[in-house]
Amino acid sequence: MTEASNPPVEDPHVPDTDTSPAPSESANNPDQLQLTIHHRNKPHTLTLPSTATLHDLTLALETTLNIPTHHQKLLITPPSASLPGTLKPPLPPSHATLSLSTTLPLTSPRFKLTIFGTPSADIQTLNAQGATQSAREQRRRTTHAQYAATATPASVASSLSRIHTLSSPSGTPDAQYTFHRLLPLPHLPNPARSLDFLTRLRDDPGIRSAMRIHKFSVPLLTEMDPIEHTTSHSRTLGLNRNKGEVIELRLRTDAYDGYRDYRTIRKTLCHELAHCVHSDHDRLFWELTSRIEKEVERGDYTRSGRVLGAGAGAGVGMDEFYNPGEWEETLREGEYERGFG
Template structure:
């Protein structure tokens, strides 16, 4: 059996030309069919050119977006600079990944984003606060602002570390701490700015219309108004502190609290339980006196 390439072989060497078995069959396409095929190809090319021309004209006439035109801002907009550039949960506390999701939720909150863009707030680090470090028999600190916006700490967790506080309360605390990016003291200018930021956040919260944002994972026994007598949002803006930008690690943030060990945490939980029982007894005594 021969294989390609075949050598030129005269037909007469294979079969005599005068043999009755000799037959030649020619296959071809009619001229009309070829003309129809050419016409279809030209029509397809014409339609493709017209479509490309229409797309080019539409792109040319489309108005360019600007950062001040409203709507959703893209990453190329200047407003992307006004945000929390690093989110830092405390790795030595239970489920730091859940705290990270909470911090992301605050960073991406439509109201918070709108307020930060309006006031041009750019905060390098947003982190969580360890309740054990900021809980006393008299009060609980809800947030801290260090060096006018270098680092903002928020109290995300409950005192017993068994859950997370109400989202709306934490967001309101964040408004308070953002105002400390401008004013360190709790003076009239500070409170006016805090109230302004809170209103801007509520107004820009187009997802939920300013209503409670969660009924699922995050909770607190009492709301903001009921807790205000026992809690301190902060003690004005801090200058200095323990945070070193550029060399910050999660474990370094909580080294002081982590050194307390299991016994220190148990003592803190016991004090919190005693305080709850004392407050409950005082409330019952006042009711009985009435």
């Protein structure tokens, strides 16, 4: 026997559990369309008219996220037969006039709208950085060309052409273990001051002491032209050519408007003196560099502090260069242990 079924009775006090608005429709205004768009892994909610087109979307993104339309790239997931997965303005008329409500797969659980593009503020920052770098490089080149084209006064040229040696009597240790010639670059501004700088290095009590200990005799100590040893990735601070025939030091700032810190340059010189013995930057080289630095400090009775320089460089062939980062890298890798005398 089968019981007759009774019609269901609706309880007016139990609300319908499926009254939430559609994902793309505003609950308060059916004439509006809400879209969540992702940019740089961050969601942004846009409210557009329900009649908005794809072209209207690109304009709204330009206003809201400050991404110019010609820098926008839209990724629509999942793609449809009428709409490709990737759109890049300016949109063709066949796509620009499509309605968002009917074209986008709003009801799909996989629906996601992503925009790729750089905001105008970021572009302006990058352009400003590039312009600043270009202007700095142009100033350096202009300064170099200006002074390279300027004839050195005869009085200065005559002075620079001489070989500058210590005033110690011939045959003494100072005269034998030293830099036998000092050569500033006459085409750069104020070569006389560079000569004074080189003279100070040569006559530095700590440098003289270390050169006597290791019997270093270097024919030429000169300055290097910064522009010839500067790239966008490196700045060479010193060079040792042919194991002590010539040592070049970066005395000047990149803009030729001053001189670098004396103790930083002296530390570079210690590095280059070590290349008179060791060409490779191995453990023996760094041990000798450290020993020379300590000897220079002990021998310098005028010392009042230490300043550690920074920079990088590269050499070619027999030219040795100062790259301070290698010292720290050697210490980190455990190739060198402190404690020797």
